[in-house]
Amino acid sequence: MISTELLDRLANTGAGVTRPAGSTVPGGLFPDWVVEPESLAQLTTLVRILHDGAVDWRVDARGRNWGYDDSRVREPGLIVRLARLDRLDLDVELGLATVQPGVTFAQLNEALQAADTRYYLPAPGSGPHTSVLGNALERGLLAGLGERERHCRDFLVLHRDGELTRLGWEDAADDRVRRALPYPPGPHLQGSLFQTAGYGPVVVELTHVLPVATVQTAEPVLLAGAELTEDLLRCWRDLLLDELVTSTILISPARRRAQGITVSHDGLVLNLYIAASSAGMLRAKVVDVQRLARQHGQRLAARFAGGHDDLSILGGDRNHPEAVGQLPEGLEWQTAALPFVPSLVAAFARAVRTDPVLADIPWTLRPLDARALVWLAPIVYRKKDPDSVALLRRRVAAVARLRDEFAVPAYRSGAVRADR
Template sequence: MIPTELLDRLANTGAEVTRPTGSTVPGGLFPDWVLQPESLAQLTALVRILHASAVDWRVDARGRNWGYDDSRVREPGLIVRLARLDRLDLDVELGLATVQPGVTFAQLNEALQAADARYYLPSPGSGPHTSVLGNALERGLLAGLGERERHCRDFLVLRRDGELTRLGWEEAADDRVRRALPYPPGPHLQGSLFQTGGYGPVVVELTHVLPVATELTTEPVLLAGAELTEDLLRCWRDLLLGELVTSTILASPARRRAQGITVSYDGLVLNLYIAATSATMLRAKVLDVQRLARQHGQRLAARFGGGYDDLSILGGDRNHPEAVGHLPEGLEWQTAALPFIPSVVAAFARAVRTDPLLADIPWTLRPLDSRALVWLAPIVYRKENSDSVALLRRRVAAVARLRDEFAVPAYRSGAVRSDR
């Protein structure tokens, strides 16, 4: 329990003090309170008070890291939520967006559209009302961009003792210079800001490099059969190495069924997203994709089915995320980071398919780049059903055994996981 005197001091900073709401994850604990400052000054005051106390605390952006660690803490304590810090600065000339934690993908893309900018940042599977900053730091993987860490720069950081720093930059440095350059001069610690689960330094602002929006696109698929083959993986890797595809995702039939996507084909599908700035370039890319597919003995077809929406497998609505944590079903993400070695990836997929606990779970494979893939499985369970929770735990243990067998790590395990 948070002492009343301490809670009063925290409330006197002007931050909003509320009780926690629902969560999708089974691990961790509900915080005693959620504190929401509306300014950097309020946040700084909160952090200094908490630093001097014995209370365990973490920060989150909007509390919508569904299936990882939304609205949870690993020890009794509280959450400092940064959703009300929502300043957004666009540099449409350089293609940069400087965001505070409360800025969502929807807000960013609305601002880009209003500015008639040529840039766009696609929303993640967790929905358009997810924090751009929080998603980059803790979730990290976005269609078309791969690992988002390399697209982030110029971090304004509040240390746990309440001191602000630009992390390697002199305060006198010009704003546009800082934001344009990927790193500060000399040694820097930008990597230490990622995957802290909200228990590290508080990132209160970062600049995100924006991809150019392309109107000329096509979305074919490779029909990969019932079993993931090395030939398909070699074809996929060649497509990435040749920069012929902007975004790709390989989905199991169970993943499509979990979203209610009904198609006659019941095998693995590799979705391809091909984009170009001219019709001539698009045709050339499509011809190269067709050539590589034939070369590797793969079947190319027109796109079918919808996109991959994380919340729909819970029966949730990505446009109304406030209700997701209160659904009777919960969500637990299991992941594995794999080298893009066809024999290894095919063997891992085979091990999943032949494990009785894992054979029917929905999963996808997404590339970080042409040298690494992430296996992601959103496992749904019923929160109030002890048998369902027990099955979830057995499945989590089965995935952990596979990671140990293949000597691969989890990908971004979340703040309340026991292995953090």
């Protein structure tokens, strides 16, 4: 329990102090309070108060976990929410954007359009309302291998005692940033530097290298068999490393059915997104993609039409994810980070397909950075149905067994966990 005296000290910094509004996540603990500073000065002051008072706290950017609300903590304490830290500076000559955690993809792109620049930043799967900084550090922007390293440059880091330090990404002699980010992108319990768990140092400012807007795109798909093969994974990795594709996602038949995409092909599908600044460059890239696919024994087809995002499947709206808390059904992610080693990833996929509890679950593979490939399994469950929740628990346990078997990090998720 946080004392009234400490709450008064936090409020006297000028930060907002409120009760949590709720959460879509049935596990974990509700925070006692949510504290929202409006400036770096307020943030550093209140962090020192929390540090001196030995109060357990975690940080989040805008109160979202992969697009959903996630106002939970692992131990009794509070959340420091950085949504009001929303300063945005643009250098249109160099193509740099310096953002605080409260800046969203929508806000950044509105500023780029207003400045009439040739740059843009595509919104990730979590939607335009989510934090640019949080997505860059936690998700790698879902745009391919090395994305985080390619686009993140300069970090202003707040330590748990309130000290601010500026870290550079590119200085070979100073690897403090990589030591502070020892885990692949994604929400997980071990996060040390502005991860969703957020119990370590906090990035409060990030300089982002902006990609040039593309005017020509193509979206073919690779058609694969029912099993994830090493040849397909090698092809996928080469497409990314050769920078022939901008983003990719591997989708299972169950995932396509859940999203309302009906096609005659009953195997895996690798969606590709190819972008170029001219029609001639786009044609050349498409030819290279076709050549590489043939070398790996893969075949290309046109992009499939149709499909809905996960919130639409539940009857929600991705632009208002907080409403999912009132829906009767929920979506649950279980994730596992694997090195992008074809034999290991293929073995993990086979283990998922052969587990009777997990065999019918829609799943997706996304490469997030040079070190890891993440498997996602959206599981629909009925929140007030004991049998449905019990099945979800069994599926969560099955994923945990696979993680142990393959010795992969125990990622954080919205899982229904045992009562504390």
